Amino acid sequence: MTTAPPTFRRVVGRYVSGRPLDGRTGYPYLTRGAGRWPGWKRQALRLGAPAATVLTVVEPHQSIGVASTAAAVAAWRGRKQLRRRRFDRAYVAPTLTAIRTPLGLETGVTLHVDPQLGNLTPRLAKPLSPAEQAVRLWYGQRIEPVLRYLPDRVQRLTWWMQEQAKPWTQKLEVFRRPGEQLGPRIELTVQTPYLTAEQRQLVSAIINSKVPVSDLVESWDQVGAQVTARWTVRKRPPAQVGYDRVLEHIDRLAEWEFYVGQGPGDRPVILSLRDDSPHIAVSAGSGAGKSVLAQLIAVQVLRRGGRVIILDRKGSHRWALGVDRVDYCTKPEQMHEALIRAAELANKRNDDALHEADDWDPGPRVLVICEELNATIGQLTNYWAEIREKSDPKRSPAVNALGEILFMGRSAKVNVLAIAQMLTARAIGGPEARENFGIRCLARYTVNAWKMLVPEAGMPRSSRTLGRWQIVVGGVATEVQVAYLNSRQAKALAKPAESPDSALSSDVTGNGNKMTLRQASDAGVIPWGYNAAKMRLHRTDKAAAPKPCGSDGKAFLYERADLERWASRTTSG
Template structure:
């Protein structure tokens, strides 16, 4: 037990007592003379000198000069103000007003900073402290702020640095240093760091900086060599740390991509980047866009099918699923005949771009409820077809890019369908959205407000990426200047099995021979129902083979022209598309690149068109109102 000195203050002159009190007050020492920490006049206290306390109070942790400054700051104005009001009131009011304004501004800044630091400490600094302090050998009871200096802009400014103070006797080997680097990287969600170890002298420490971040803007045309060098199955998405290219191999890593971004995050820019690379390499792009105008650059580009109306989206999803079934039948035949699958030409890659999935899935369900005949299944065949595409996409070279603001399991038709997306791209995400979609990467990296700055998450790792940006004009010129846009596809449609059994369970879908409208949604016309959902032996008479086709100027999947009913333009404007006048149709045929080509000529030299093509054009045609 320490020996306490007892001083008889009754015999000590009062002037000595007053001098001792003033000295303690000015020097910042405790007024009773009993130290509570190891703080000095210039050094901050780190240990408590009271046996039953683990750490000193915040006041006793302050160095002596700071405690003295706080005392003087409150005492001097309090004592001098009454005298000043008596001697010089105007000057006193002015000085007190300036002092009050300054203290108010300083207090506001301190309060705001304290709130920011509180959030920083709770989310980042304390978790790092709990994992790191015992590894580097810091003493028990030390506070995170005593040895961790984490700036607020560490995640956004690569010029800033973080400092980690080490114990005086620290002399870690290479393995320990690797552990420290791994802990800092994982706890701060910074995948690429540069650590500078300074162990000389009595204050060893680590300086932590980020590696060079992705560029603020990645222009598409500036990275053409990287784009041309990328394989057919791995389109370049953007640029990451150190200027490294970021891509996802759709054949070996992830056949489908999930994109979750709020408004303004760059969804359309990302889809444009993927689509133009697919088109340049001879791929086929099917866009389902309820907003109708998300991709203006696609107008007149061959190799693209743009579906805007919900009935068109419904039918397009079924056709893509049917094409997948056809390709699997071709693969099966090749296996049975001993053909090397590496040399088998299934056709071009198909990219199904599903915009605004949160609203589209609801609309598909509502559309099917309106047109569903009695006795048919309750689940929308389009949602079922989307699930089939997700489960079979890799071998059939069919890839889904699903986009939404918050990609819940319901927005994709179920949790099992969402699990088909191995690659997930997020931007402007909330903490809850990150936890729902990629809980294996924790804590979540800071979200950026910058458009096009995304996190590409694959195999449990997040890669900060700046998405490639191309203007609409650049995208069109680059695609149209390519050597191939879409390739003709040798189609081998499988025949029905010998026993006459259908390839799948039949589903009745309403058809409309004259293109009439059912309620507010166009009816499903012949040719839009795929064999994936109707057996070949149960097809309605006159139904054409389920094949994709492209807009004017493209060469897509060959179609059987004899099964679809043909019609002249005058008759079509009277009975098939009565909302379009003959003059408007003739003018559109000259000006509109999406107007269908005539199939043949009838009696008298009149051009004949497919009914399905005219209905599609009338449904999606551009109007002056946008």
Template structure:
């Protein structure tokens, strides 16, 4: 019996000895408890679940390092014992002098190490350890985890080029927002971005300083003006991001339409002004649909621009533009894929202000004027939807402004998907989630003047929008490469009766005739209102020999030609005194004043002796869209000899 007990103890002893030797050589903890995820070749990063008490730094070392240290120590002790056994006196003498030298070196090294790592110790004490204590809960890691094993915080972590890396648990059972918020608070960071990497066995997050765009970008800066001149015609400059990088949207290659969403004072009209003036400078034609009436005063009288303030004219403009888009689709189909895109017609940019209010007004207007048998939905709303879905080939571009671009305001959730380019400023978190759900987390909104987030291709670019004053935008648009302006700020004397009068958006040519390919010269009406041709785009598009005999194109009539008898009855030519009887809110004095000063006042269509005659429809459209503040008195010096004759 005793023999059996001795055998059992011997076996246990041998087994314990062999296990101890195995742990010694493999670098495992000698007590057999595994505390970290360290392996023989790889160091540990985290404490294992269920481990209690403090875990020393030695447990994070790779197994081969621990085994080498143990074997070196045992080898040194064995060699010292052997020398002492063979020659005790010489060994003691060597230890006496060698020990003193080794001790001095050890003390010196410790002092140097303490001085050199003073910053690291302060970093650990003041920042890393408090951050570790704050992240234990959100990350779900043991409190005994060594902070240095997963928190890689450099000494200069507050510098602009610093990078902080934090290793994450493999299980990923945490919330990004909580972890990010705790990191920002405990390290007192500002203006940082988080990059999360989840794939593989070693997930981590990196925290970097966000380099801000320039504080101000103005068109008057010569360097900025040079950038504006260099950008392609189809890619107007929006602003500059960090590193002075250009932010622009290519309307032909990336996104044909742009959505601008911002709160009050966010610079929505400034953004549209910046983009539109550059497009008009390169020959584009503009339609400003501004129910607020005063958002884009810089564009008054600018060449190739029609400014619609009245809801009736906004309605008609959208219907005409929708019809023009359909015409361009057929033209593009005939031209084929290899044709020059400009063959379908010049670029048309549509500035649609305050879509929330405008869509409601269009719906109400249609409810008021529609007749029995007319569709329930406003044709203007349908036309806008068609334009948004037409794509890049027709060269119709919508720049849409909304304080709250809800699906209801835009006519449905599918309408928002047509805006691959979205510009947000002074936005709320709800607005960001609604318009840019693919970019998370949402960048913090700022009240810095001119700062916006430009979303291109699913990426948000913090941008300082270029500022153009009204005068600069007007001058740049007027100095473009398009045809000569139809209206100018300086009202000139009317031309002779035989001269051809070219008027912006006049009604003399009733055809939708915008490109080198025209359509039949037929009169059309839209729900009782004339469908006027976009003649601001026509006129100079035809050249001798450009027409195809089989294309069905017809020659344009000069704007000054006499209309037929039926047209004259429907749209009579009247003088200013006669027009006073047809215009409810304008008297003769206001008409004379506007003719002399208002750049949007229609040009005369004919002469009767020395008196200028105007188309009644032109005057009525001008009355609806005029600014009420322009009804001031006319100075006597402004009345020309022709005006005196018109009174007779």
């Protein structure tokens, strides 16, 4: 069966519309497709060339202006095409060759690389000779100001009109459908339905080697008949995060969750001392903001009724002076006693937990901040060497206490935030103790510091932005701009949210007039111990028993007045 030749009408229609004259498909109007030009360019050439020829014959004087304009446009486009070809020869063509060979695909692989990415285009620039520099200087001083005068005025007028129309255009935004904002990117399309993990890893390595752009986000789409990979510029965290952002998140979180700042795409970053890790390791160079990060965690502990112990020889936490429920230890003897008391509290809570239900709440959270741990451990060791008797153990009890807290802090709600410029295993009491830090925060780090603390995570480039941290949890590093609080803001946030003026002891906490049964027993609101009070509560008639009014973790909260009324009735009866 033979195909009939196209009619004259069809050929004319294809010519005028910019489609291939032989009727081939795959040549769209707006994009290039399988052809060299998109359809609209072919249409403009087919219709414009005859019109220009006729104009030249009929109106010779007008044709001079048309020809000069066309020549200028052609020169501009030719210069642009030459730049693009040079760019493709340097980056796109070699990368395609490197990808096609191991995949075994001679065709069906396309690659798009935006020249705006990184410094790809400036890398291709060649040094100018003295003559070229002189010509460019003369052109920039004499010619370009004249050529740019009118376009600059038009652009300024356009900006002014857009500013004037903004009140109306903003109202029309509700009717605009959100589209995919691609921006500068590297995009690879492979005409195959699937690539294995090894092949994807190989392609990624080739892209990163042949196209020198750092800090890109990689995504793969293997749904459908082709595989598409895209590398886009990572949306960095904001340059500054302050008090307003902290206030926005701090009271929405659970008792064990802590807001630390904003991450990529301006998303909040939350750490969990229950799910992620009970202890936090902070390693950074001098002036990177280690004390700012520790302060942010501390004020959230205090705001929820907890207690903070600060071991700080150099006085980095002046905001904590005079703040309730803060033990500020600046002398070795103070640090020694504070660590031993914290370990005893953790041991007591762990012993009590053996006889309680799984959801038992041991009491208020205690946070131990160890500033400059390398020096602190040495001071504690020296102090113990001075005061110990011959019968005493050689190892400092305070150092032992710190190790005990690290191994049992989760269930006891006694957490350690260890700060050091170089958090070595010797500084923290051995590699086993250091493994208890599941949350590790690094800033202004060196290659040695990164490999020592988080070798399982790929090392990003260290940022010079003040307050910019890499927080690693489970081997995944997240770039975070840590929120900054001044002393006044920190003191304000350190007050409990519902009862700012209340001062609580290390073993008793409450939420305003609300407290758990254990807190009521420890505070003397009810005359029995916790276990006896719990048994009496189960035996009391439901009508006479105090009604829960909330929860603190998994423990019920009761109104203080209801507990006092229940205690008086039970005692008098």
